[in-house]
Structure formats: C-alpha cells, structure tokens
Amino acid sequence: MRRAQENAVVEMLDIAPVADELAARFVAGGHRLYLVGGSVRDALLGRTGSAGGDAPRDLDFTTDARPEQILGILEGWADAVWDTGIEFGTVGARRRGYVLEITTFRADAYDRVSRNPTVRFGDSITDDLMRRDFSVNAMAVELHSSPGERRFVDPYGGLAALANGVLDTPAAPQESFADDPLRMLRAARFVSQLGFTPAPRVQRAMTEMSGQLARITPERVQTEFTKLILGAHPRRAIELMVETGLAEQAIPEVPAMQLAVDEHMQHKDVYTHSLVVMEQAIQRETDGPDLVLRLAALLHDIGKPATRRFETDGRVSFHHHEVVGAKMTRKRLRELRFPKSVVDDVAQLVYLHLRFHGYGKGEWTDSAVRRYVTDAGPLLDRLHRLVRSDCTTRNRRRAAALQRSYDSLEQRIETLRKQEELDAIRPDLDGNEIMKLLGVPPGPLVGKAYKHLLAVRMERGPLDRAQAEAELRRWAEEHGVAP
Structure with a gap:
C-alpha cells in the first residue's frame, strides 16, 4: 500500500528534464542523486518556481558524491558553475535557465552557541533528511538514469504532514x-x-x-x-x-500593545486592532504584497503603550502616540537592519497616520490639504490605504461617515492637483532668481528666502511673477536685506 502511494506521488511530480539529465551523469559516475527539500515540497503543492512551475526555477539536490566529484560531473555540462558554498558541501550550477544547488549528504554537529555547524559529510539520505528543519522539507525523490526510474523517499512523514x-x-x-x-x-x-x-x-x-x-x-x-x-x-x-x-x-513592541486598551473600546486591545488594520491594508493592495504598507499597518499604534493616559471621565487617551510611535518604529527597524528607505517610509507613515483625523467635516483650508500631500510625498497612496484601513469601528454609521470624509479629502486633493500640479509644489521663484533679485551670493540667506516663499506657496497657492517678487522684496526688507 505504501509503495503504491509513493509511486503515485512520483507520478504527480512534474520533474524538469534537466534534473533527469543531471541524474544520468551522477549514475554514470557511480553516485546517487536526489531532488530534495523545498523543491519536492513546492512541486507537490503545485507552487510556481518549483520543479513543476514556470521557469526560471531553483532546484535543490543532495548526493553521496563529495564536492570535488560533483565538480567533475558538472564539468562540460553546466553552463556555469560556482563553488562559493563548497566548504559546506554545496556546488552551484546553471543549466538552460535553471539554477541548481547540489549538496553532499550532511551529518553536521552544532556547538549550540552560534548557529554555525561543524560540517561533516554523511553517507545516508535518511540521516541527511533527519537534519533538515521540518518534515515537509525532509522528502526526496531519488532520480535515476531514465525518467521512469524514480523513488520517493519520505522517512519522517512529510507527505502526511503536507496533506494535513x-x-x-x-x-x-x-x-x-x-x-x-x-x-x-x-x-x-x-x-x-x-x-x-x-x-x-x-x-x-x-x-x-x-x-x-x-x-x-x-x-x-x-x-x-x-x-x-x-x-x-x-x-x-x-x-x-x-x-x-x-x-x-x-519585535517586542508588538506584544507590548496588548497592554493598551483601544480608546474606541471596540477591540480587546491595541494589539488586536493593529492586526485587523494590517489585514484590511492587505485587502487594499493592488500590485502584490507591499512590505512598507504592511509594516506601517502593524506598527502604526506602537506608541500607544508609552503615551497611555487614564482621563478623569474614565476614557483612555494616547496623545501624540503617532510622534512617539514613529521614533519607536525607526529604532526597531534600524535594529533589525531593514534598508534605510524602508525605515524612512514606514516611520513617516506611522507619523502621518493620524493627520487625517483633523480634517473633521471638511473644514481644512487648501493650505492644509497641500501640506498633507506635500508631507506624504510619494507615500500618499499608501497613506490613503493605511488611513482607510485604520477604521475598525463596529459602528456602521461612524465607519461610513469616516469613509465619506476621506472620500471628500481625496476629491479635494485631486481637484487641487489638477489646478496646481500639487505633486510638485515648488516656490514661485527658484534659487537663481532669488539671488538675482536680492543681489546676494549662494549661501544660507538664499535658503531662508526659499523656505519663506515655499511657506507662502503652501498657504496661498500659486503666485504670479509680480506677486512672488513683491513677496520676496517684502521679506527681504523685514530681514534687513537690501535688494
């Protein structure tokens, strides 16, 4: 019965012809070759990128051949060979778009202080599979010189675990x-x-x-x-x-959120609320998994435990938790060695995620809308998704009101964008024009004038040339700069 099941499994696997070619070379050299690990697991699951998925693919093998023998077998057959992992018994190769890793049977010992093994080569596929992380990754298919000669190897119940x-x-x-x-x-x-x-x-x-x-x-x-x-x-x-x-x-800041009670009293704690926000943010993804959005959704409220206050009316407040949370987010992601761009983007989203709640019933000035867009910059679309996902109230009327309010804000953003090219807000005079009008050389004074004109642009919208020059002269006079 078991043998019949194993044969059926082998028949299911759409093993790439390149694997059988390689096996024929190993058998001719007096060795055994096994397709192993994630390659077998993913093939059984039908996942793309496995032995039966769409090219390009990565295939993992193990063998009784020693590394120097593997190199000899690959010579003249592989399109490229690399031996960067040879001290661990692994030789890499490329053949017709496939990336192959062939590793000698291992029987390692660990010092259990670091995670670095003392590499020892083994002689048994069963022992090699025993040292793997999980039983679903401890299955193998022995390949022979012809495609019909294959044997499924599953000494640790990986197939049953996969099925269950x-x-x-x-x-x-x-x-x-x-x-x-x-x-x-x-x-x-x-x-x-x-x-x-x-x-x-x-x-x-x-x-x-x-x-x-x-x-x-x-x-x-x-x-x-x-x-x-x-x-x-x-x-x-x-x-x-x-x-x-x-x-x-x-990431200890995540379990720490279990200590804080959500101010809306709609969740057991801020931790649960944050998980719901992450799930809702994922539902709003359109171009595949978004690491920055998912991290921001998970971490947007990590500043709440540090800012929790019990008010006299019995409510719980978390004033300025977005500021504290942004700092905590930056610190944690840096410690985890995330790329700087990811750290900056996630921290900025955490910092901005509450800004919308000042929008109220639409009383923001155009200046406030401009600042919202400018501060978000290229993160604006993610900020839209995060803020909408942050609505987890069970009060349908309140949820609908919040969504309508954000619809209104997005509509105003779009209107201003069309009117003013909002995505590229600049002062109405550039640095060269400022220097020419004021008769000053490059230096800090030019930067101060530039920042002033940018603030005016944000507050009043676009100025024509005459208005911009008059504003610059007024500023210069106030600061004792004679044009």
Missing part, C-alpha cells in the same frame, strides 16, 4: 531548534506563507526555547520576518510569534 497542513520536525523539535534557533522563526514564516499549523510539540518547544533566538544575527531575523510579513497569512504568523514569545525577541 502540519508543521513538524524530523527529529525532536528541541534538538532541531537547539541546533539552529532561526528554525523557530522559519516555522512562523511557513505559517504565513503556506498556511500550516505547528504540531503541538513544535509550538511547545518554540515557547520553551524562544529566548534562543537571541543567538541569531539581526540580519537573519529581518530576512525571515520580511518573508513572514509578505506571506499570505501574516496575522496567523504574528499571533504565533506573540503566543510563543518569539516576538519578544524579534
């Missing part, structure tokens, strides 16, 4: 996570990307060992967290991180 959507480890999870604590965060990432549920023993081990994540460098944590946020189910993954204590290690 369960994330388990080949070895005891405590052993696996002690070897490499990053695997705990990778578990949360697979929850987000694949919708899996950790096995009870895996979640227990994550909870017991969450402090071990401190062994991992911020760069590696950021890489996994980014993949997690960009997955299909980031809320489930964030909840898992908070429940197990991983979030305390990676």
Whole structure:
C-alpha cells in the first residue's frame, strides 16, 4: 500500500528534464542523486518556481558524491558553475535557465552557541533528511538514469504532514531548534506563507526555547520576518510569534500593545486592532504584497503603550502616540537592519497616520490639504490605504461617515492637483532668481528666502511673477536685506 502511494506521488511530480539529465551523469559516475527539500515540497503543492512551475526555477539536490566529484560531473555540462558554498558541501550550477544547488549528504554537529555547524559529510539520505528543519522539507525523490526510474523517499512523514497542513520536525523539535534557533522563526514564516499549523510539540518547544533566538544575527531575523510579513497569512504568523514569545525577541513592541486598551473600546486591545488594520491594508493592495504598507499597518499604534493616559471621565487617551510611535518604529527597524528607505517610509507613515483625523467635516483650508500631500510625498497612496484601513469601528454609521470624509479629502486633493500640479509644489521663484533679485551670493540667506516663499506657496497657492517678487522684496526688507 505504501509503495503504491509513493509511486503515485512520483507520478504527480512534474520533474524538469534537466534534473533527469543531471541524474544520468551522477549514475554514470557511480553516485546517487536526489531532488530534495523545498523543491519536492513546492512541486507537490503545485507552487510556481518549483520543479513543476514556470521557469526560471531553483532546484535543490543532495548526493553521496563529495564536492570535488560533483565538480567533475558538472564539468562540460553546466553552463556555469560556482563553488562559493563548497566548504559546506554545496556546488552551484546553471543549466538552460535553471539554477541548481547540489549538496553532499550532511551529518553536521552544532556547538549550540552560534548557529554555525561543524560540517561533516554523511553517507545516508535518511540521516541527511533527519537534519533538515521540518518534515515537509525532509522528502526526496531519488532520480535515476531514465525518467521512469524514480523513488520517493519520505522517512519522517512529510507527505502526511503536507496533506494535513502540519508543521513538524524530523527529529525532536528541541534538538532541531537547539541546533539552529532561526528554525523557530522559519516555522512562523511557513505559517504565513503556506498556511500550516505547528504540531503541538513544535509550538511547545518554540515557547520553551524562544529566548534562543537571541543567538541569531539581526540580519537573519529581518530576512525571515520580511518573508513572514509578505506571506499570505501574516496575522496567523504574528499571533504565533506573540503566543510563543518569539516576538519578544524579534519585535517586542508588538506584544507590548496588548497592554493598551483601544480608546474606541471596540477591540480587546491595541494589539488586536493593529492586526485587523494590517489585514484590511492587505485587502487594499493592488500590485502584490507591499512590505512598507504592511509594516506601517502593524506598527502604526506602537506608541500607544508609552503615551497611555487614564482621563478623569474614565476614557483612555494616547496623545501624540503617532510622534512617539514613529521614533519607536525607526529604532526597531534600524535594529533589525531593514534598508534605510524602508525605515524612512514606514516611520513617516506611522507619523502621518493620524493627520487625517483633523480634517473633521471638511473644514481644512487648501493650505492644509497641500501640506498633507506635500508631507506624504510619494507615500500618499499608501497613506490613503493605511488611513482607510485604520477604521475598525463596529459602528456602521461612524465607519461610513469616516469613509465619506476621506472620500471628500481625496476629491479635494485631486481637484487641487489638477489646478496646481500639487505633486510638485515648488516656490514661485527658484534659487537663481532669488539671488538675482536680492543681489546676494549662494549661501544660507538664499535658503531662508526659499523656505519663506515655499511657506507662502503652501498657504496661498500659486503666485504670479509680480506677486512672488513683491513677496520676496517684502521679506527681504523685514530681514534687513537690501535688494
């Protein structure tokens, strides 16, 4: 029965011809070659980019051949070969648009202080699969010299786990996570990307060992967290991180939001509210997953615990939490080594997310609308989505009123944009014109005059040439500058 199931699995896999070509060369050299890990998992899931998806593809293999023997087998066949990972037993190659990684069986030992193994080569596919992170990644297909000669290898129940959507480890999870604590965060990432549920023993081990994540460098944590946020189910993954204590290690400001009560009294806490906002922001994405928007939605209220105040009327307030939150966001994302552009954009969205609530019933002046657009800059579209997503009230009348108010603001922005080319607001005189009219050389004085004209432009809208020159002369006279 099991053999029949294995044969059926092999028949399901649309394995690329290049894999069979490579296998024929290994067999001719007296070695075995296995398609392994994520390549097999994704092929069984039918995910693009796997062995059966659309090109270009990455394929992972393992073999009993040693690295120097792998190099010999690839010689004259691969379009390109690189050996940057050869000390870990991995040789990379490219063949007809496929990127191939071939790794010698491993039987590593870990010092459990860092996550760096003492590399030891093995001789058994079963032992090699035992050292992998999760059983769904511990499946392999042995390839032979002809396409019909294949064998499915699944010693740790990966196929059943895949079918049931369960994330388990080949070895005891405590052993696996002690070897490499990053695997705990990778578990949360697979929850987000694949919708899996950790096995009870895996979640227990994550909870017991969450402090071990401190062994991992911020760069590696950021890489996994980014993949997690960009997955299909980031809320489930964030909840898992908070429940197990991983979030305390990676991004402690998120679980800290559980301490604050939402001022609208519509959620258990600000933490839950922020997860809902993130989900609603995701629903508003139009061009695929947006890292900046998702991070801003998750973090927009992280300043609330630090600004929480209990008012005399019994309500809870969080005055200026957007200012505090922007600073906290910048600090945390920098510590996680996010790119500067991501840090700046997310922090600015957090800083601006409350600005709209001053719009009220539409009494903003055109100047205020101009400032809103100018301060948002290229983030304006994301700011629109974030602000709309931040409405989580269950009061339908209030929610509808907020959406109508924002509709009104967007309409005014569009009207002003058409009238004034709002996206590129500049003073009505440039630096060269200022220097010529005032008869001054380049220097701080020109910058001050420029800033003044920009403020006037923001307040009054476009000026014609004569008005702009008169305003500059008035400013110069007030500041003792004789044109």
